[in-house]
Amino acid sequence: MRVPLSWLREYVDLPAGETGRDIQTKLIRAGLEVEGVEQLGADLKGPLVVGQVLAIEELTEFKKPIRYCQVDVGDANGTGEPQNIVCGARNFAVGDKVVVVLPGAVLPGPFPIAARATYGKTSEGMICSARELGMGDDHDGIIVLPPEYEPGTDAIELLELVDEVLDIAVTADRGYCLSMRGVARETAIAYGLPLRDPALIDVPPANAYGPLVKVEDQFGCDRFVARSVVGVDPAAKSPIWMQRRIQKAGMRPISLAVDITNYVMIEMGQPLHAYDRHRVDGAITVRRATPGEKLRTLDGVERTLDAEDLLICDGPSGSRPIGIAGVMGGAGTEIADAVVDPETGEVNGTTEIVIEAAHFAPVSIARSARRHKLPSEAAKRFERGVDPEATKAAAQRAVDLLVLVAGGTAEAGVTDIAAPHPVHSISISADLPDRVAGQEYGRETVVRRLQEVGCTVVGSDVLVVTPPTWRPDLTDPNDLCEEVIRLEGYENLPSTLPNVPAGRGLTEAQRLRRRIGIALASAGQVEVQNYPFIGEAVLDSLGIEAGDPRRATVKIANPISHEEPSLRTTMLPGLLGALHRNVGRGNTDVALFELGRVFRVDGTAETLYQAPRLPVDRRPTEDEIAQLDAALPRQPYRVGAVFAGSRDPQGWWGKATAWTWADAVEAARTVADAAGVELTVRQDQHTPWHPGRCAALYVGEQLVGHAGELHPRVVKAMNLPERTCAMELDLDLLTEGGAAKATGPKISTFPVATQDVALVVDDAVKAADVEAALRAGAGSLLESLRLFDVYRGESLGEGRKSLAYALRFRAADRTLTADEASAARESAVAEATARVGATLRG
Amino acid sequence: MSAPNKSYDPVEVEALKPEEIERLRDEAIAAFAAATGLDALHEAKVAHTGDRSPLALANREIGALPPAAKAAAGKLVGAARGAVNKALAERRVALEAERDARVLVEEAVDVTLPYDRAPRGGRHPLTTFAERLMDVFTAMGYSVAEGPEVEAEWLNFDALNMGPDHPARSTQDTFFLKDADSVVLRTHTSGVQIRSLLAAAEPPVYVICPGRVFRSDELDATHTPVFNQVELLAVDEGLTMADLKGTLDHMVASLFGEGISTRLRPNYFPFTEPSAEMDMVCFVCRGESVGNPDRPCRTCSSEGWIELGGCGMVNPRVLVACGIDPNKYSGFAFGFGIERMLMFRHNVEDMRDIVEGDVRFTLPFGMEI
Numbered sequence A: 001m002r003v004p005l006s007w008l009r010e011y012v013d014l015p016a017g018e019t020g021r022d023i024q025t026k027l028i029r030a031g032l033e034v035e036g037v038e039q040l041g042a043d044l045k046g047p048l049v050v051g052q053v054l055a056i057e058e059l060t061e062f063k064k065p066i067r068y069c070q071v072d073v074g075d076a077n078g079t080g081e082p083q084n085i086v087c088g089a090r091n092f093a094v095g096d097k098v099v100v101v102l103p104g105a106v107l108p109g110p111f112p113i114a115a116r117a118t119y120g121k122t123s124e125g126m127i128c129s130a131r132e133l134g135m136g137d138d139h140d141g142i143i144v145l146p147p148e149y150e151p152g153t154d155a156i157e158l159l160e161l162v163d164e165v166l167d168i169a170v171t172a173d174r175g176y177c178l179s180m181r182g183v184a185r186e187t188a189i190a191y192g193l194p195l196r197d198p199a200l201i202d203v204p205p206a207n208a209y210g211p212l213v214k215v216e217d218q219f220g221c222d223r224f225v226a227r228s229v230v231g232v233d234p235a236a237k238s239p240i241w242m243q244r245r246i247q248k249a250g251m252r253p254i255s256l257a258v259d260i261t262n263y264v265m266i267e268m269g270q271p272l273h274a275y276d277r278h279r280v281d282g283a284i285t286v287r288r289a290t291p292g293e294k295l296r297t298l299d300g301v302e303r304t305l306d307a308e309d310l311l312i313c314d315g316p317s318g319s320r321p322i323g324i325a326g327v328m329g330g331a332g333t334e335i336a337d338a339v340v341d342p343e344t345g346e347v348n349g350t351t352e353i354v355i356e357a358a359h360f361a362p363v364s365i366a367r368s369a370r371r372h373k374l375p376s377e378a379a380k381r382f383e384r385g386v387d388p389e390a391t392k393a394a395a396q397r398a399v400d401l402l403v404l405v406a407g408g409t410a411e412a413g414v415t416d417i418a419a420p421h422p423v424h425s426i427s428i429s430a431d432l433p434d435r436v437a438g439q440e441y442g443r444e445t446v447v448r449r450l451q452e453v454g455c456t457v458v459g460s461d462v463l464v465v466t467p468p469t470w471r472p473d474l475t476d477p478n479d480l481c482e483e484v485i486r487l488e489g490y491e492n493l494p495s496t497l498p499n500v501p502a503g504r505g506l507t508e509a510q511r512l513r514r515r516i517g518i519a520l521a522s523a524g525q526v527e528v529q530n531y532p533f534i535g536e537a538v539l540d541s542l543g544i545e546a547g548d549p550r551r552a553t554v555k556i557a558n559p560i561s562h563e564e565p566s567l568r569t570t571m572l573p574g575l576l577g578a579l580h581r582n583v584g585r586g587n588t589d590v591a592l593f594e595l596g597r598v599f600r601v602d603g604t605a606e607t608l609y610q611a612p613r614l615p616v617d618r619r620p621t622e623d624e625i626a627q628l629d630a631a632l633p634r635q636p637y638r639v640g641a642v643f644a645g646s647r648d649p650q651g652w653w654g655k656a657t658a659w660t661w662a663d664a665v666e667a668a669r670t671v672a673d674a675a676g677v678e679l680t681v682r683q684d685q686h687t688p689w690h691p692g693r694c695a696a697l698y699v700g701e702q703l704v705g706h707a708g709e710l711h712p713r714v715v716k717a718m719n720l721p722e723r724t725c726a727m728e729l730d731l732d733l734l735t736e737g738g739a740a741k742a743t744g745p746k747i748s749t750f751p752v753a754t755q756d757v758a759l760v761v762d763d764a765v766k767a768a769d770v771e772a773a774l775r776a777g778a779g780s781l782l783e784s785l786r787l788f789d790v791y792r793g794e795s796l797g798e799g800r801k802s803l804a805y806a807l808r809f810r811a812a813d814r815t816l817t818a819d820e821a822s823a824a825r826e827s828a829v830a831e832a833t834a835r836v837g838a839t840l841r842g
Numbered sequence B: 001m002s003a004p005n006k007s008y009d010p011v012e013v014e015a016l017k018p019e020e021i022e023r024l025r026d027e028a029i030a031a032f033a034a035a036t037g038l039d040a041l042h043e044a045k046v047a048h049t050g051d052r053s054p055l056a057l058a059n060r061e062i063g064a065l066p067p068a069a070k071a072a073a074g075k076l077v078g079a080a081r082g083a084v085n086k087a088l089a090e091r092r093v094a095l096e097a098e099r100d101a102r103v104l105v106e107e108a109v110d111v112t113l114p115y116d117r118a119p120r121g122g123r124h125p126l127t128t129f130a131e132r133l134m135d136v137f138t139a140m141g142y143s144v145a146e147g148p149e150v151e152a153e154w155l156n157f158d159a160l161n162m163g164p165d166h167p168a169r170s171t172q173d174t175f176f177l178k179d180a181d182s183v184v185l186r187t188h189t190s191g192v193q194i195r196s197l198l199a200a201a202e203p204p205v206y207v208i209c210p211g212r213v214f215r216s217d218e219l220d221a222t223h224t225p226v227f228n229q230v231e232l233l234a235v236d237e238g239l240t241m242a243d244l245k246g247t248l249d250h251m252v253a254s255l256f257g258e259g260i261s262t263r264l265r266p267n268y269f270p271f272t273e274p275s276a277e278m279d280m281v282c283f284v285c286r287g288e289s290v291g292n293p294d295r296p297c298r299t300c301s302s303e304g305w306i307e308l309g310g311c312g313m314v315n316p317r318v319l320v321a322c323g324i325d326p327n328k329y330s331g332f333a334f335g336f337g338i339e340r341m342l343m344f345r346h347n348v349e350d351m352r353d354i355v356e357g358d359v360r361f362t363l364p365f366g367m368e369i
C-alpha cells in the first residue's frame, strides 16, 4: 500500500513539520511495515508552469518529425512574450494547455533546464511529459491539461508534484490497512489525534427501487449494495487531483468510471465494480458457477469456471456470467470507452452506470484468485478481509464523485441486501494482556487501547470485547492482547529469562554428526552442503540402472529447474558436482564430504504421499500421527565423501601421494570409529564404483555403505579427474545397533614378544580373510597384528602373493617364553593354512 | 723398562726415579693436549694409560721394589696416574663438546621450508554456526529437535494455524511433490516444533530446531531455494513476551558480544500471536553510524539495527492443535535464517559462495566458528 502524505493529512491533522520519516517511525512501532518513504519531486525546481500552444511549425528535415512551438506562458518568463520551444511529441494541437518547464528550472533526475540550440532552433525550455515530471511512466506523449487553467499558473502545485509517499507492506492480518482509511486510523492512534473517517458520510437508507439484485449464495456474498447514476458525460475525464492520487498510490489512471472505483477502493478499502447499465440484462445475480461455464474477463482471457467460483451474472434467471465476484469483471458489461463520432464530433460512451459495492467471503475470493491466477487489487483486499459496513459509504462516495466530476445524476434507488451478521464478541480477562506481555498495563489502559482500535468494550474483570467491522482479524483473546501490547510499545517490554528446566545436551546422534565432521575435516576433507536436487541425467552418468532403488526418486511438482526435478537418493551427485566445480576452478586436489538426508521411497508404506487432512481443533490421535508419517518417504541421514588429485602434494620432501580407493575406505572407517562401531570390509561390485575396486561396508551382517574408486566410465561420463574415489555410508544403519561402549583395557607391563610371519596365498584370497584366520589361530596372547608388506614375485609362482605380518604377543601375568610365543605363532599360521591355504614363505 | 713379573732387578728399579715418573706424566698430558680429535685422544689414551704404557709398567714394577721403597714409589706413581687420568677426562669433555657443537651446526636445517604436506580440511560454516547456536541454547537447558525435510502439510501448515485458504500459505513459495496429497518440502522447521509438542506428554517443552528448509526462490546473491533455519519453541506455564525478549537478548549477546540487544516490532505470523519482527543492535557500529555520514556502516546500512527474523507468542490455536491446554500453558517461538546471519556476521557478500561448495570459501572457517 502506497500512502501519499498529502492525502493522509486529509484525515489526520498531523503536525505541520512532521516528515514522512517521522511518520514511518511511528507507524513501524505500531506494527505497520513501512518499507520506505519515497520523496516525490525532491529535486524539482521551477519555473514549471501551464502554457498554451499558440503556434506549431512542423520541422520535417530531420529523421523524425519535430515541432517548433510558440507557447504562451503568461508572465512566468518575465516578459509575457511567447516562449519558443522545440518539441518531439505530437499528441497536442494549437490551443492545447501544456506543462512548460522554463530555463533555470530543475526536473527530477536532477536534470537542469537551460535554453539550448537544437534542430537548428533555440529551445527556451521544454514541454513536459508525465515521465519527465516523475509522475509515472505510462504516457509517451506530453501532458495535455484540461482547458480551464490559465497560462503561467504554477504546475508544481497544480500537479501536486512534491509529496512524500509511504510504502507499506501490509501483512495478511491487516487488510484494513490496504486503504487510506485504515492507515489514517493507525496514524491517528499513533499520534493520539482524532480521525476524520471517510466512511462516515450520509447515506440514504435502502429502498425497493434500486438496481435489481438477487443474491443466491449468502455464504459467498453477505452484503450487496447497488446504486445507479444516469446522465454521465462520456467525455468527462478524471480530474488531475484524482489522477495524481491514483498514480501516487501506485495504480494507473484509466478512465473516469474506473478511476472513481479505484479511487474509492484506495480511500475506503472497499473494492467496487462499475457496470454499463445498458449492457446489463435484467437483475444482477450472485451465484456459484456451474462446472464448465465460461467467462471472458476484462483482461480478454476466456476462463473456464469452477463450481466453487462465485459469479456475478445477468440475463434470464442469472444465466449469463458477467464477472468473477470480487476478482475480475467480465468484458461484456465493462464501461464503454468514449468514442468520438467523426461526423458530429459527439462523444459516445457509457452514460448510465451501476455501482456494485459488495462483501464476499474471503476464502471463496482467495480460491478463485488463485485458481485463475488473478491476484487483482480487489481480490487482494477481499482475501484479507474488508469492512462489510463500508459498502454503503463506498457506493455513496462513488456516486458522489460521478455526480461531481462526470455531471451525472444520482438515482434515488438504493439496493442493500444484507445477510444477518452475527455479532462476534470475545471475552478476555482484563489482565490477559499483562500476562501475555509480562508487564503490567492495568485494566484502564487495556480498555482504552481496545477502544482506540475501534472495539466496543464492556465488563470489569472480564471484558466482553466486540471488534469493529473493519477488523475481521480480531477473533481470539491473543489478538486483542497484541493490539494492547503493540500500542503500548513492543520497545517497552521488559527483558526476562524463563526458568528452563535442566537439559541433557545434545543427543547421541547429534554428537556423532559433530564428531564425524571434525574427524573427516581433520583428515583433510572439506565439508560441503549441496542442494538435494537431482535429475535423470546424473543417474544415467552414474550408470545406475532402471530398477535400482536409487532410480525411484521423490519428484517435485514445481522444481526450480526441470533438469533436476527430483530429490537425491544418494549423496554422490551433489558431491561429484561440487568436486567438478572445484576442479574446474583450479582446486584440483580436493576431498569433500557432506552429511545430510537422502530421500527414498523403497521400503515405504502404501500410503506414501497420502497424508490425511486432519482437523486443528484437537490433538491428532497416535494413529493419525502415524498416518502422517506413513505418507512421507524415508529420509535417512547419510555421509558421503569424494576424492580427487593428491592427498599430500609434491614438495621438497618428495613426491605427491594421490587420493586412492584406500582413502575412501579409510574415510568410512573414520566415520565408523567416530560412531564406535566396527566396520567389516568385503569386496563387492556396486554401481558407480570400479568393479575391482569397490568395498562393501558392513556392520555385522548389515550392509551400511560402499567405498572405493569410481568406475572409469562414470569418471568419463561426468568429466571427473581420473581415479576419482568416493564413499557413502548410511548413518542411520551404521548406528542402528548402538555404539559399543569402550571398556578400559587392562594394561600389561610384561614385555612384548614380536614375531613376524610371511604367508603365501592365492591372489584371490582377501587380506581380511587371512587376518581373520591369523587372529583366530593366535589366541588370547595376540596383542596386535599388522600387515606390513604385500609382495608378488616370480619366486612365488604365478597368481600368488605373500602377505607379511608383524604379530605382537603379550601375557597379562608373566613374561612369555620364546616357546610360548612361537607356539602361538604356529597356531596362527596353522589356522591360516586351514582356512585360506596359506603356506609359510620359505 | 722391562716386561712385568720379572724378579727383582736393581737396574730397572731406577725407572721409578721421580724425575722419570714426572716426565712420563708430562709426556702423557702433553699428548692429550695435542690430540685434536676424539680419535687422536683415544690413541693417546692407549699409548699413555694403556696396559703397556710406561706408567702402567712403572705401576706394576712397584711390586718388585723392596718393601721400604714401595710406599714412596706407590704414592709417586699414583699421583702421576691421577694427574694423567684427570687430564684425559678434561680433554675428552672438551673434545666432545667441540664435536657436539660441530655436529649440531652441520645438522642445521632451514626451518622456514614450507610444510603443507598434510593439507587441512574444514567444516562448513553453516554447520558450525548452527552448532554454535545449539550450544547457546543447550547451555540454557533446551534440547535440539530434528525432523523430516519432506513433511506432511498438516505439520508444515495446518497445525501452525495456516489452513488451506490462509493467505500466508500461498506466500511461502512452497515446493510441492508430484502426485502427492498434502506432502511438501518443508518451508520452515516449524513442523519439528509441532512434532516436539506432540511427542511431549505435557509441557514444559524447550526445543531448538535447526535444519534445512526449502522455498522456490531462484539462487542469487541474497536468495537460495535451500537454506538453513533455526527455530526455537518454549511452552510452559506463565511464559511471557518479556521472556521471549530476554531469550533473544541472551542469544545475540552470546553470539555477537556483551551489550548487543534486540528490539521487537509488531508483525504478523499465523503461528504466533502477538507476533513480532526482531532486530538486533548492529554489532559493528553499535548504532553509531545512524545519522553520522562520516562513519557509514555497511553491515547495517547505517540503520543501526540488523533484521534477524520473526518471533512471537505461540498462537493458542497451535497449542490446541497439539492437544495442549492454552489456558494453562503459553509459549514463545522465533526463527531465522542461518545463511543471512552468517553473511552479516562474517561479511559474506554472495549467497552463491555459501552454497557452491568451493573449498576456498569453507577452509578459512576451520573447525568452529
Ligand SMILES: [Zn+2]
Pocket (backbone or CB within 6 Å): B282, B283, B284, B285, B286, B287, B289, B297, B298, B299, B300, B301, B302, B303, B304, B305
Ligand atoms: Zn552498523
